[in-house]
Amino acid sequence: MKKVTFCESVIDNSHKSCKDYKPRDKTSSKDNPTTDEQKDKKNHEWIQGYLRLAFGLSDPESLRVLDEVSVEGVARYIKDNKCKNIITMAGAGISTSAGVPDYRSQDGGLYDKEKEQHYTIDHFNDNPDIFYKWLKKLFPENLKPTLCHYFIRLLHEKGLLLRHYTQNIDALDQLAGLPREQLAEFYGSITTSYCMECNQVYSQDWLKEKILTGAEPECLEENCKGIVKPDILFHGEQFPPWLEELSSEDFCICDLLIILGASVKEQPFRNLSSKVWVNVPRLYINLEPPDPPSANMMMALMFGHTFDFDSEERYRDVFKQATCDDGCRQLADLIGWGEELDELFTQNGGCSDPKEIGDDISSQKQNGIKSSEESQEPQKKEEKRSKPKSSAKKTNSQTTTKTATRTKTITPSKKHSVKKPSE
Structure with missing residues (x-):
């Protein structure tokens, strides 16, 4: 079998798509529940914590672990080595300064509610051109990761990143050097594509060349002219089941x-933000604050679907109103990592001069990935992905119930879905 190096993986025709690709467990610590009994106990303790707070049986001050409920307090919490399992949750806001359109925006959003009928798997099967016109926006010239992406990588290099949960499909986190096993991609990514007829797998560079030249991404295998589809989820497809297990185990430790540039009012992030323990600090960096709390504050507290940034009783939630680049720049400076972040960013060719981060975002270049030499033949892949040890809990994922439908010609043994991070 012909093998090629691809994204630090070797891949073949037995392609496991995003729904079968689960991250390796980094969390083999004594705090991580392993048996069903331990998991049930943790779940009960989690529920009790939120209920006690909701009914006024817990003093918020007794739950506080930050010396100050502010960005400065969070920075000291990190600097003083008081945390070792940081989870980052990212949305479209971390990539907009690189030139990637907000996938929920009305002018270019794949997941915009008003246009979702155009981006269902059935609509893609019938008319893939609409999707590929949108996808072309993900391939601006010289697309590069942002300062925020490199801040997340710095957390990884410091040994502090437990997992990076992302709604983005642009793969800029991987381009920034974040290992695949540290990623939980809810919607998959454009790093790979596959033929919906024969399952032949194609590289990102191959697809990029087709998209930018206006050529139809059609399978090149002999006697097969199937549609080549990026390994991402469309409207109407369910999140992979392994994400529920993974998030449960990750968030309990x-x-x-x-939270970076993401909306927390919709799934999957709405429930994820409440999966951490009731005393765990939550830093939210975004241009806009989340929606105000529910009118039924008790129910909101019980289920964790709210933040408290302003009340006198706030004890863990911090909101930084800024671009993700600016917010991460300030946090890195406060921790004492500013120079390291600049060096990491410039050495790897970030999307702008790090010293300019903080200027008007509209003045920044909207650059994006330099094309490498593209092969005219598809790059076959054989991913060395062993079964990951999970580290997760039930993520109340997407509200849609339709299962991930593929084309009729795909056999059950080669069913595709969102990749799990490998071991």
Whole structure:
């Protein structure tokens, strides 16, 4: 079998798509529940914690682990080595300064509610051109990761990143050097594509060349002219089941949650933000704050679907109103990592001068990935992905119930879905 190196993986025709690709467990610690009995106990303790707080049986001050409920307090919490299992949750806001359109925006959003009928798997099967016109926006010239992406990588290099949960499909986190096993991609990514007829797998560079030249991404295998589809989820497809298990195990040992450029009013992040323990600090960096709390504050607290940034009783939630680049720049400076972040960013060719981060975002270049030499033949892949040890809990994922439908010609043994991070 012909093998090629691809994204630090070797891949073949037995392609496992995003729904079968689960991250390796980094969390083999004594705090991580392994048996069903231990998991049930952890779940009960988690529920009790939120209920006690909701009914006024817990003093919020007694739950506080930050010396100050502010960005400065979060920075000291990290700097003083009081956390070791940081989870980052990222949305479209971390990639907009690189030139990637917000996938929920009305002018270019794949997951915009008003246009979702155009981006269902059935509509893709019938008319893939609409999707590929949108996808072309993900391939601006010289697309590069942002300062925020490199801040997340720095957390990894410091040994503090438990997992990076992302709604983005642009794969800029991988381009920034974040290992695949550290990623949980809810919607998959454009790093790989596959033929919906014969399952032949194609590289990102191959697809990029087709998209930018206006050529139809059609399978090149002999006697097959199937549609080539990026390994991502469309409207109407369910999130992979392994994400529920993974998030359950990750979030129960998380000791700092950082939310970056993401909406927390919709699934999957709405429930994820409440999966951490009731005393775990949550830093939210975004241009806009989340929606105000539910009118039924008790129910909101019980299920964790709210943040408290302003009340006198706030004890863990911190909101930084800024671009993700600016917020991460400030946090890195406060921790004492500013120079390291600049060096990491410039050495790897970030999307702008790090010293300019903080200027008006509209003045920044909207650059994006330099094309490498593209092969005219598809790059076959054989991913060395062993079964991951999970580290997760039930993520109340997407509200849609339709299963991930593929084309009729795909056999059950080669069913595709969102990749699990490998071991």
